[in-house]
Structures are given as C-alpha cells and as structure tokens.
Amino acid sequence: MHIELSRNSSVKLYLQIAKTxxxxxxxxxxxxxxxxxSVRHLSSLLSVSPxxxxxxxxxxxxIHLVVCTQGKGCYVAEPSVSLHREEALDLSWQMSLIDYLPRAQLWRNFNHSRQVPYSFHIAAVQPELxxxxEIIxxxxxxxxxxxxxxAVYGTFEGDVELREVCAVHLSERGIRTEAEHLLVxxxxxxxIDLVARTFVGPGDVVYMEAPTYTGAIDVFTSRGAKVVMIPMDEQGMRMDILTRLRDTHPPKLIYTIPTFHNPTGITLTTVRRMQLxxxxxxxxCLIVEDDPFSDLYYKTKPPLPIKAxxxxxxxxxxxxxxxxxxxxxxxACVVATGSVLDRLVAAKSTTDLGSPxxxxxxxxxxxxxxLDNHLVSLxxxxxxxxxxALHTLQRFAPAEVTWQAPEGGLNIWIKLPPAVDIAELGRLADREGISFLPGGVCYAGGMESNHIRISFSYTAKDTLEAGLRKLCRLLGELLDRSVIMERRPIL
Amino acid sequence: MHIELSRNSSVKLYLQIAKTxxxxxxxxxxxxxxxxxSVRHLSSLLSVSPxxxxxxxxxxxxIHLVVCTQGKGCYVAEPSVSLHREEALDLSWQMSLIDYLPRAQLWRNFNHSRQVPYSFHIAAVQPELxxxxEIIxxxxxxxxxxxxxxAVYGTFEGDVELREVCAVHLSERGIRTEAEHLLVxxxxxxxIDLVARTFVGPGDVVYMEAPTYTGAIDVFTSRGAKVVMIPMDEQGMRMDILTRLRDTHPPKLIYTIPTFHNPTGITLTTVRRMQLxxxxxxxxCLIVEDDPFSDLYYKTKPPLPIKAxxxxxxxxxxxxxxxxxxxxxxxACVVATGSVLDRLVAAKSTTDLGSPxxxxxxxxxxxxxxLDNHLVSLxxxxxxxxxxALHTLQRFAPAEVTWQAPEGGLNIWIKLPPAVDIAELGRLADREGISFLPGGVCYAGGMESNHIRISFSYTAKDTLEAGLRKLCRLLGELLDRSVIMERRPIL
Incomplete structure (x- = not known):
C-alpha cells in the first residue's frame, strides 16, 4: 500500500494517511x-509511529469506512454500493499489490453501462443532435x-491537417495559433492527464476551483499533488483567496474551467482572467485552461479565453x-508553446504513440x-x-431548493437544503430511473456537499421535463419526511 | 528540475544524478x-552535498554532454541533432519548469514525419498489405x-462486442478468457503505460529483457522505477541471472516480449515461461506479457503464451x-483478472475516459x-x-556483420563489428534515404550497443533489397575506412 506523505505539510500525518x-x-x-x-506493519512501511x-x-x-476489532485488525466496512466482484480463482494475493491510484471517482461515478431513462449525470449532448x-x-x-x-501510425503530435483546421477554428475565437503549436x-x-504526468509530481501545489471537474481531481491526486481548492463566487474563482495563499503555497499549476464552469456554470470575468x-x-507557473463549453453560449458570447x-x-x-x-x-486539441509543448508531445509518445x-x-x-453552422443550431x-429545465424547476422544486441559471454549458448546479440526504436521494432516484451527479465528487477529498449537478442536454426535451418533475417530487417527499422526523418527539 | 534519488541504492548518488x-x-x-x-542550488534542492x-x-x-566554465556554470553541449526550436517569444522562463519526463527515446527516435525511401526503423507492416x-x-x-x-462516450473498459470478439480470438490461441476480463x-x-502508472512507482524493481522495446523503457523510467535489464541467450531471458537477482532485488513487475522478441526475434522457451x-x-509480482508478434510466425507456431x-x-x-x-x-486489448483488472480500468478512466x-x-x-484468413496471407x-532480407544480407554484408534469422516478427537484430560507429553509419544512411534503429535505444540508460535493428516489413520487396544492398555497401565502406585508420601511422 503506497501512501504519499508530505512531512512538511500543515496537514497532520495521521490525517494524510486517513484521507488517502x-x-x-x-x-x-x-x-x-x-x-x-496491521498498525505495526503500516507504521514501519511509512516510517511513522504506530x-x-x-x-x-x-x-x-x-466515519464508518472501516471496522476495527480487538485482536482481529481493521477491515473495510460495507459500502453503500458493493463493488466487490466474485472470482472463481483465488486472487487474494492481489490485495497485497501496492498501487498508485489514490482516487478514481470517475470510474466509480461515470461507468454506468446501464442506461437509465432520465440520464441527468451525463454532461453530453443527446446523440440525435x-x-x-455525416462524420462516419x-x-x-x-x-x-x-x-x-x-494504414500507418500517425505522428505523436497528431495529424497536421487536423491541427491546421483546429488552429483556424481557434484563431476565429481569439487564440492566434498555428498547427505547430497544437497537439491532438x-x-x-x-x-489534462498529459499535463499532470509531465509537470506535476508529489507535493506540487495545484490550484483548482471548488467545486471542479471530477476527472481533473482524479488526475492531479494520482500524481501526488497537493490540491488546493479555491472557492468561487458569481464572478468565478475568488482571486482574493488565491492571492492570500500564493506566497505560502506557491502554485506549480492552476487548473481552471473559466467559461461556463463545470459544474457551476459560472464564467470567470475578464478582469480575473488577467489577474490569473x-x-x-x-x-x-502554468495555467491549464480547460474549455469544453465556450461555443455553447445562450445569451452573449463569453469573454476571450485566457490563452488569447x-x-x-x-x-x-x-x-x-x-x-x-x-x-x-x-x-481534443491542446495549445501550448516552446518546451512546454515539446515536453507534452514527448509525454504523449510515451502514453500511446499518438491518437488514432x-x-x-x-x-x-x-x-x-x-462546425460553425452546426454550433448555431446546437x-x-x-x-x-x-x-x-429552468421552468420545470421553478414550477415543481420545493422552495428551499435553489440554483443559478447558467448562461452557457450543459449543467445546472442545484443547492439542496441540508436536510436532504443526497445518498438517499440517489437511491430513490435510481429506482425511478433518474441519475444525477452528487456534488461531493466535485471536491478533492470527497468533501460533503449539498449540491447536485443536473445535465439538461442528454435527454430529449419531454423526457427532461418528466424526469425533473419526478426528481422534484422526490425532493419534496424527502423534505416532508425530514420535517416529520424533526417534529417527532424522542421516545 | 526533479531528480528521483534512491538513497538505499547501490548506485552512488552522483551517478544517479548524472544518469537522469x-x-x-x-x-x-x-x-x-x-x-x-548552479551546484549550490541543485544540491540544496536535492538535499545532497555540493x-x-x-x-x-x-x-x-x-562524456561531452555538458560544457562547464569557471564562473559561468554548466550548459548542455551541442548535440548531434539539434532539437532546439526557435521561438519569437521569450519562453526562457519555461526552462526552469520542473518536469517528470526523464527519458523520451520514443519521441526522439520515432517521430519522423519525414518519410525516407528505405524505412527500416519502422516495425510495422507495409500499408498496402x-x-x-475494408475496415473503413x-x-x-x-x-x-x-x-x-x-454519438456517445464508450465505456472505460471498451466496447463489449469488441471485447467478446477479442476473447474468442485469444481463446483460439490458448488464452481462455471472456469479455469481462478484457480492457481495450x-x-x-x-x-504498458496503464500498468506502469497503476502498479509501478519510484524505486519499484522492474525486470526487462536486455535489449527490449524502447517505448517500455520510457514508460517504466518515467515512473521512477529501478529498471533491471536481464541479458538474453538464444532461449530468451536468462533465468539463471534472474534467479540470482530476485532475492536482493525482489521484482514488482517483469516486463517481457516472450514471442519473437523485439528487437532480437528470440522466443522464450516453454520451460522458461513456466519458470517465470x-x-x-x-x-x-506481476508479469506483463507484451505480444505483438505471435501471429507472425514463419516456421512453426510459437509456444503458448505465458498467460495461457x-x-x-x-x-x-x-x-x-x-x-x-x-x-x-x-x-489493443489487455487481459487481466480480479482487482488487477479493476485497477487498470480505473486508471484507464483517469487517462482518457476510454478508447474511441x-x-x-x-x-x-x-x-x-x-482476421484469420488475413493472417495466413500476411x-x-x-x-x-x-x-x-536474409539473402541480401548473406550476399552483401561484410563478413564481420552477423545476425540470427528470426522465426517470426518483423525485425532482424544485426551485430556490427566494434569498429563501426553507429552514429556515423546513421548519418551516412540518412543521406541515402535509409533509416534503422540504433541498438542503444533498446537499453535503459542509453548503453552503448553495437547492434542495429532492421525491420523488413514496411518497405516493398524490391525496395527492401535495394536499401539493404546500399546499407551493406555503407557498412563495407566504414569498415574499410576503419582498417585504413588503424594502419595509418600516427603523425
């Protein structure tokens, strides 16, 4: 069992171990x-005291994650969803195999091969649209x-024609670039993963928005980075907090989704972009600007990318x-310059020799x-x-449930009253064929969150409405139940 | 500048630094x-003495890799091929950016977008074959x-239909498996990279054949592994040496290409497969059995895979x-079981969410x-x-040049007399439009090697013959020149 410990950290060692x-x-x-x-074995392995x-x-x-019994040791407790797979063979030796995967929330939360009728956890566009x-x-x-x-291997950096076309596409959006600065x-x-494996190592400080994209947290955590999550307000990442932290925790890298941020939908203002x-x-330090959504604006065009x-x-x-x-x-394409780009291309070669x-x-x-015409209709x-989605929520959601209407992207970030147990909501929703993303997975360290993310883009319009009504009804029921529980006299 | 130091290693610290x-x-x-x-800066960064x-x-x-001048410091010396790229912008700050890429021989040696007429460095089949x-x-x-x-994201582990078909294909080759044990x-x-990032970390011991596939060395080196290269004889990896080392350097993982090994073409015997x-x-510990070539046998079918x-x-x-x-x-597909597979799938999710x-x-x-019919004709x-290729070599290669005829795969591993400077051969060959793989890149740490790898599969038959004749002529000229040099009296 490999546990990356930072002895200079302000976080106590026992908490670092517990967190991992x-x-x-x-x-x-x-x-x-x-x-x-055993306590003795792990303490000797990590060179810490028992x-x-x-x-x-x-x-x-x-926190009920393990059960310890005197003389028998500690075992992982029953989880809410068991991932244990029965195997005919004796593979128990594999459990002693040290790995370097501290967190895999993507794997845990997104690999639903089973389709549900109301797939609100998938931030993707409905296939029919x-x-x-045409592409096939x-x-x-x-x-x-x-x-x-x-019938040949492509180049590591990607097909030159595609890179030229992407460079034109990006130049029209304010990023003046050329094929030679692009990596497919x-x-x-x-x-994100290439950047992390190239530039982030144990103890390096990575700033991210709180909350942020689950997959990016998995990546930086697995590199052993010290992830610092910066709260957001309605203008995006809070620069006042970042400014306070930067001297004591100098950043190696800042990961941001500045435009129609995932999951909140918030857009970082131009002033803050320049500050960043x-x-x-x-x-x-490096800024990683992850921009999946800037073409999906519903009011006005968003500000220019930071890269511009x-x-x-x-x-x-x-x-x-x-x-x-x-x-x-x-x-996807990655735009970078100089030796930063060269090093990313070298990492790409090691990873997979280049995309197909x-x-x-x-x-x-x-x-x-x-693409341009398609984006207009999309x-x-x-x-x-x-x-x-917003009309349905306005009509049917309980009054205590709140959200901010996004101006672009595919997600609505919904705040639930603390009385709602999100795990319980998930179980009830699952029975009705509804999926959503629990907000907690958008924080490093699985912080409790009373938010859920609803993607309004993957299900057809009438299904979207029907599913959201059902979800609102479930929320109402859970809230009613909690009120009854509170009122019930203790027996 | 990040340098992974192992203070328990028998390799002296200054050599570890120099090697990286x-x-x-x-x-x-x-x-x-x-x-x-500066010496002072690096010594404080690494906590070693100046x-x-x-x-x-x-x-x-x-070894002429750097030039040091009193009072000015040390600079990277002029390389044989300059990779420096001119940039209009001032990107000099990027040089201070620490990265975690110790070795990128793949990037260095294989990213030739420029095609040469006699491409003997590409271990791939001629596109026309x-x-x-049909596939398109x-x-x-x-x-x-x-x-x-x-129009959807696939699953992390890959398309279930493809996994079923691959499982059938592999079962016919002795690996009884099912879709659920496959990862695309x-x-x-x-x-290889997924295995390394999941199971290999700094200081872990990885055994490989010496020589071996360049791309695998890049991968394990970039994880900070202690790579131990085991010499081969005509039966494959030498188990006697492995046996002597295993107690003092217990392996975390053994990477092998047992069948028509790259670059040597040697096949590991069944007895040694069982020993491994x-x-x-x-x-x-884990065995990674990399098997690109077992379907390309030219005499008899190779032994069953170790996995069988x-x-x-x-x-x-x-x-x-x-x-x-x-x-x-x-x-490609990866076959594994139990939590080893689960962890690889989790790593795959973090890497790219699944293959297209x-x-x-x-x-x-x-x-x-x-596929089966295609393989017969291929x-x-x-x-x-x-x-x-073998006939051409026999007729035209200088007598001091030797090789072992492979029984499968795409490569011939050719031993040159020590008098041949392989870098010089490379420059001469390049002028004639011939490429080959210098053997040194198949060893960790860039060991000197007097071998070259010739792939006979990528160029058409007559081109192959013409190119090999040219290469043999160059070899002859280089050898003649070295004889003259030796005989020339020192002036």
Whole structure:
C-alpha cells in the first residue's frame, strides 16, 4: 500500500494517511472486507509511529469506512454500493499489490453501462443532435482516395491537417495559433492527464476551483499533488483567496474551467482572467485552461479565453470536440508553446504513440466546413432545453431548493437544503430511473456537499421535463419526511 | 528540475544524478544551451552535498554532454541533432519548469514525419498489405444502422462486442478468457503505460529483457522505477541471472516480449515461461506479457503464451492489433483478472475516459470474420520479405556483420563489428534515404550497443533489397575506412 506523505505539510500525518485510505475505499479500490495492514506493519512501511497509524484508523472508523476489532485488525466496512466482484480463482494475493491510484471517482461515478431513462449525470449532448452520420460518411472518402495513408501510425503530435483546421477554428475565437503549436489528444481528459504526468509530481501545489471537474481531481491526486481548492463566487474563482495563499503555497499549476464552469456554470470575468495570467507570470507557473463549453453560449458570447492574452507561454489551452461534435471520436486539441509543448508531445509518445489517425481524419471535413453552422443550431437546441429545465424547476422544486441559471454549458448546479440526504436521494432516484451527479465528487477529498449537478442536454426535451418533475417530487417527499422526523418527539 | 534519488541504492548518488540528466539531454528534453542549475542550488534542492552535484556535472562533462566554465556554470553541449526550436517569444522562463519526463527515446527516435525511401526503423507492416479499405468500408454499416449509438462516450473498459470478439480470438490461441476480463486500450503502448502508472512507482524493481522495446523503457523510467535489464541467450531471458537477482532485488513487475522478441526475434522457451510464472507466483509480482508478434510466425507456431498457463492472475497480457491489422486505429486489448483488472480500468478512466468507440466498432467485423484468413496471407508475405532480407544480407554484408534469422516478427537484430560507429553509419544512411534503429535505444540508460535493428516489413520487396544492398555497401565502406585508420601511422 503506497501512501504519499508530505512531512512538511500543515496537514497532520495521521490525517494524510486517513484521507488517502478514505479516497481508496470510497473509490472502491479497497473493496468491502479488505483487511488493512496491521498498525505495526503500516507504521514501519511509512516510517511513522504506530500511534499515527492507530489515529488514522480511528479516524476512518469514526466515519464508518472501516471496522476495527480487538485482536482481529481493521477491515473495510460495507459500502453503500458493493463493488466487490466474485472470482472463481483465488486472487487474494492481489490485495497485497501496492498501487498508485489514490482516487478514481470517475470510474466509480461515470461507468454506468446501464442506461437509465432520465440520464441527468451525463454532461453530453443527446446523440440525435450530433452529426454522427455525416462524420462516419466522411470516412468513405478516406477509403476511396488513399486508404494506404490510413494504414500507418500517425505522428505523436497528431495529424497536421487536423491541427491546421483546429488552429483556424481557434484563431476565429481569439487564440492566434498555428498547427505547430497544437497537439491532438484523445479527449480533454487525456490533455489534462498529459499535463499532470509531465509537470506535476508529489507535493506540487495545484490550484483548482471548488467545486471542479471530477476527472481533473482524479488526475492531479494520482500524481501526488497537493490540491488546493479555491472557492468561487458569481464572478468565478475568488482571486482574493488565491492571492492570500500564493506566497505560502506557491502554485506549480492552476487548473481552471473559466467559461461556463463545470459544474457551476459560472464564467470567470475578464478582469480575473488577467489577474490569473499575471499571477502565473510572476510565479512562473502554468495555467491549464480547460474549455469544453465556450461555443455553447445562450445569451452573449463569453469573454476571450485566457490563452488569447497569453504572450509568454504560461497557458496550456485544452479544447474538447467531444461535447459539441463527436464523443465517439475522443478528439481534443491542446495549445501550448516552446518546451512546454515539446515536453507534452514527448509525454504523449510515451502514453500511446499518438491518437488514432482514423478518428482524426474522420472529424477533419466536419470541423473544416460544417462546425460553425452546426454550433448555431446546437446552441438553439440547448437553450431550448435549458429553458424547459429552468421552468420545470421553478414550477415543481420545493422552495428551499435553489440554483443559478447558467448562461452557457450543459449543467445546472442545484443547492439542496441540508436536510436532504443526497445518498438517499440517489437511491430513490435510481429506482425511478433518474441519475444525477452528487456534488461531493466535485471536491478533492470527497468533501460533503449539498449540491447536485443536473445535465439538461442528454435527454430529449419531454423526457427532461418528466424526469425533473419526478426528481422534484422526490425532493419534496424527502423534505416532508425530514420535517416529520424533526417534529417527532424522542421516545 | 526533479531528480528521483534512491538513497538505499547501490548506485552512488552522483551517478544517479548524472544518469537522469544524461537521459534528459539525450532525449532532447534539455536542449542545447540550457543552463543547468548552479551546484549550490541543485544540491540544496536535492538535499545532497555540493560535492555530489559537482561530481555529477564532471561526469556529464567527461562524456561531452555538458560544457562547464569557471564562473559561468554548466550548459548542455551541442548535440548531434539539434532539437532546439526557435521561438519569437521569450519562453526562457519555461526552462526552469520542473518536469517528470526523464527519458523520451520514443519521441526522439520515432517521430519522423519525414518519410525516407528505405524505412527500416519502422516495425510495422507495409500499408498496402493491410486491410484498411475494408475496415473503413465496414464503418458505413455504422452510419446506416444506428448512428446515434456512436454519438456517445464508450465505456472505460471498451466496447463489449469488441471485447467478446477479442476473447474468442485469444481463446483460439490458448488464452481462455471472456469479455469481462478484457480492457481495450489505445495500442499496446497505452496498455504498458496503464500498468506502469497503476502498479509501478519510484524505486519499484522492474525486470526487462536486455535489449527490449524502447517505448517500455520510457514508460517504466518515467515512473521512477529501478529498471533491471536481464541479458538474453538464444532461449530468451536468462533465468539463471534472474534467479540470482530476485532475492536482493525482489521484482514488482517483469516486463517481457516472450514471442519473437523485439528487437532480437528470440522466443522464450516453454520451460522458461513456466519458470517465470513460478517466480511471479512466489514473489507475488506481476508479469506483463507484451505480444505483438505471435501471429507472425514463419516456421512453426510459437509456444503458448505465458498467460495461457496463468491460473492465479499474475500475468497481464497485452495484444496489439496495430501490427497485423490497423496501426491507424490504435487498438489493443489487455487481459487481466480480479482487482488487477479493476485497477487498470480505473486508471484507464483517469487517462482518457476510454478508447474511441469509432475505432473499436470499425475493427469489429474484420477481427470477427476475416482476421484469420488475413493472417495466413500476411505470414506468407512477411516470410517472403524475410527471405529476401536474409539473402541480401548473406550476399552483401561484410563478413564481420552477423545476425540470427528470426522465426517470426518483423525485425532482424544485426551485430556490427566494434569498429563501426553507429552514429556515423546513421548519418551516412540518412543521406541515402535509409533509416534503422540504433541498438542503444533498446537499453535503459542509453548503453552503448553495437547492434542495429532492421525491420523488413514496411518497405516493398524490391525496395527492401535495394536499401539493404546500399546499407551493406555503407557498412563495407566504414569498415574499410576503419582498417585504413588503424594502419595509418600516427603523425
């Protein structure tokens, strides 16, 4: 069992140990019934005192993640959803195999092969609204023109034609760039991961918005980074707090989703964008600007990307085409300059030798000729759904439930009254075929959150309305029940 | 500058520092002209004495990788091929950005977008011999049948239909497995990388064959592993040496290409396969069996994969379809069991959310219906080229040049007499449009090697013959010159 300890940290060692184990248990990487190492064994492994390990175990027991019995040791307690898989073979030895995966909330929360009727946890566009048939048909050209050109490994940095087309696309959005500064990745997730594996190591400080994209937390946590989450207000990441922290915790990297932020929908103001860039320049740190949503605006165009202002190569900009065009192709592009780009390309080579040529060539004609028109109609469709979702919530949600209407993106971040137990809501919703994202997974360390994220984009309009009504009814019932519970005299 | 130091290692600290820096310089990650940190600065950063850093720098200077000047410090010396890229902007701050990429030989040696007429460094099949047109045409079915099924994110572990088909394919080759034990990855490279990021961390001992696949060395080195390279004889990895080392350096993982090994072409005997499995079982370590070539046999079928004998989940088996079917799709599958598989799937989610659905669905019909017939004819074609290559070498290579005829795979591993300077051969060959893989990149730490790897599969038969004749002529000239040099009296 590998636990990254930072002895200079202000966080006490026993809490660092407890937190890492809690992450693994909550991710299901340490399944129910797993015996934790003995106090003596773990303390010698980590070179800490047995008291420290005992305190960590006591902490885990107090939050019901483990059960300790005198003389028998500590075992992972029954989780809400068991991930344990029965195997005919004796694979018990595998449990002693040390791994380096402290957190896998993506795996835990998003790998639902089972489709539910009201899929509100998927921040993606309804398949029927995407140009999939066109894109697949475009591949025919490839087989008639020069099939042999497809029978090779692509370059590490990606197909040069696709990079040229993407550079034009981004230049129209304020990022003046060229093919040679672009790297094609297998989705934005891989872009974030490449940055982390190249530039982030144990103890490096990474700032992120609180809350933020679950997948990014998984990535930086697995590199052993010290993740510092900065609260947001209605103008985005709070620069006053960041400014207070930067001297005591100098950042290596700032990860941000400045435009129609996931999950909150908030957009960072231009003033704060410039402040963030200033800070990166004075601290020689990197900004990762993750931008899946800027083309999906429903009122006015959002401010220019931070990358548009970057003249010194501090910003790594990541543009996904999975949201607006083709999730099945897993194509994103990363814009960077200088040795930062070279090092990312080198990391890409180690990771997978380069993204598949087929998906890159398949997307090329669409992005070149038809993407802009497609985005116009997609914005209309999404705006229509957002309106439906907001109307439904206004009519049916209990008064204590609140949200801020987003001006772009695919998500509504809904605040529930503290009386609602989100795990319980999840179980009830699941029975009715409704899924949502519990807010807690958008925080490092699985902080409690009384928010849920609803994506209004994946289900058809009438389904969206019906599902949200059901969800509002469940919320009402849970709230009523809590009122009754409170009023019930203690017997 | 991040340098992973192992204070328990038998390798002296100054050599560890020198080695890491040498790797970076040779990879081009520290380009020519980069100023190394001052002795004082680096010694405080790494908590070592200034003398240790000075000795490391002196070591690097002695092998001409850096130039040190009194009062000015040490700079990266002029490399044989400059990778430095001119930028209009001032990006010099980026040089101070610490990264975690100690070695990127893949990036350095394989990213030739420039095609040469005699591409002998590419271990891939000639594009014209691959079923690319068929595979692209198969995608039409996808757009006519159910395009919306393609407009979604796939699952992390990969398309279930593809996994079923691959399980059948592997079962016919002795690996009795099912879809639920398979993970689809973006090429074998990603499979190796997922294993490393999940199970290998700083100081973990990884055994590999010496020589081995460059891309695997990059991966394990970048995780900070202690890579131990085991020499080979004509029966594969030398188990006697492995047996001597295993107690003092207990393995976390053994990476092997047992069948038609890359680059040597040697096949590990069944007896040694069983010994390797025994060793993994008694040391509770993992075996990664990388198997790109077993379908490309030219005499008799190779022995069963190690995975076929694995009843206890110690072997992670990786099968690439890039070599035999479609390099442009980047599809491989990984077979594993129990929590080892679960953890790999979790790592896959963090890496890229799963491989693209389009490439998976594109390959499906071909693997299901036509792969076996295709392999029969591909073996014929490849055998024919191998025969041509061996005949050409026999006729034209200087007598001092030797090789062992491989019984499968795509490579010939050629031993040159010590008098041949491989870098010089590379420069001469490049002028004639010939590429090959210098053997040194197949060793960790860039060990000197007097081998080169020639892939006979990528160029058409007559081109292969013509290119090899040219290469033999160059070798002859270099040898003649060295004889003259030796005979020339010192003036």
């Amino acid at each position: 184990l809690a992450d693994r248990i909550q991710s299901g990487l340490l399944p129910q019934g797993t015996k934790l190492p 008291v420290t390990v005992s305190k960590a175990y006591a902490e885990l027991e107090s 995407l140009p999939t048939r 048909n475009d591949t025919r050209r490839l087989s008639s023109e020069d099939p042999d050109a497809m 990745t297998s989705g934005a997730q891989q872009g 860039l200033d800070l990166a320049q004075s601290y020689h 202002h970057d003249l010194s190569g501090h910003v790594i900009y990541i543009k996904s085409f999975s949201k607006t065009v083709a999730p099945g192709c897993r194509i 040529l087929l998906t890159q060539k398949a997307l090329l004609p669409f992005i070149r000729h038809r 914005r209309d469709q999404m705006q229509d759904r957002l309106t439906t | 820096l040498a790797d970076r310089i040779q990879s081009g990650l520290l380009p020519q002209g980069t100023k190394l940190p 003398v240790t850093v000075s000795k490391a720098y002196a070591e690097l200077e002695s 691959l079923p690319t047109r 045409n198969d995608t039409r079915r996808l757009s006519s049948e159910d395009p919306d099924a393609m 990855t973006s090429g074998a490279q990603q499979g 499995l025994d060793l993994a079982q008694s040391y509770h 004998h694995d009843l206890s989940g110690h072997v992670i088996y990786i099968k690439s379809f890039s070599k035999t079917v479609a390099p442009g799709c980047r599809i 659905l389009l490439t998976q669905k594109a390959l499906l019909p071909f693997i299901r219906h036509r 073996r014929d074609q490849m055998q024919d080229r191998l025969t041509t």
